[in-house]
Amino acid sequence: AQSVTQPDIHITVSEGASLELRCNYSYGATPYLFWYVQSPGQGLQLLLKYFSGDTLVQGIKGFEAEFKRSQSSFNLRKPSVHWSDAAEYFCAVDVSANQAGTALIFGKGTTLSVSS
Amino acid sequence: DAGVIQSPRHEVTEMGQEVTLRCKPISGHNSLFWYRQTMMRGLELLIYFNNNVPIDDSGMPEDRFSAKMPNASFSTLKIQPSEPRDSAVYFCASSLGTGKVDTGELFFGEGSRLTVL
Secondary structure, eight states, X not given: OXXXXXXXXXXXXXXXXXXXXXXXXXXXXXXXXXXXXXXXTSOEEEEEEEXXXXXXXXXXXXXXXXXXXXXXXXXXXXXXXXXXXXXXXXXXXXXXXXXXXXXXXXXXXXXXXXXX | OOOOEEEOSEEEEOXXXXXXXXXXXXXXXXXXXXXXXXXXXXXXXXXXXXXXXXXXXXXXOSTTEEEEEXXXXXXXXXXXXXXXXXXXXXXXXXXXXXXXXXXXOOEEOOOEEEEEO
């Protein structure tokens, strides 16, 4: 069955330090992968997505992610974290296959805290 | 442009009562999704529609849950009767859903927080 695993429930990073959030997926076909961010009391916002091509994808707010098929991973990175990046981050895979539309399965999320 | 609009934002009800959550997707989007978020289970896809037709409802927990999309601009998620374990934040999201080339971005509403006592 398709699944997304985010091994880290909670991460604390100092402001200005680099960040890497891990994501592993299980999916039989070529995956379409996504990272979303959720601020408290808000819905989710797309950070970046991978469909095909270059395995390093750039997103909004200075985030990037690298798709590694051999490791079934799609880790999110940012070189220098800002206090405003504190939020919950979700990795997701599209499981709609050949059906119409896009249906995303989300990991359980990683909460990022930023210390000063 | 208005985003996805959900109502109510907060709902507190008693066990056994009927609950109806409402969603207005972004105009022009033809896919609509209902998700449930809890601490224990994270974000779960309950059901999604494309062009008002339910495509996959395998995530609907049980017969007490039902969803409809009578037209392109409105959807409801109904729980009857409600139970305390249904307490969660329910998100509606929409997307263009026109195919794999440009799909992928789901636009989420701010959620409906349901508390069943």
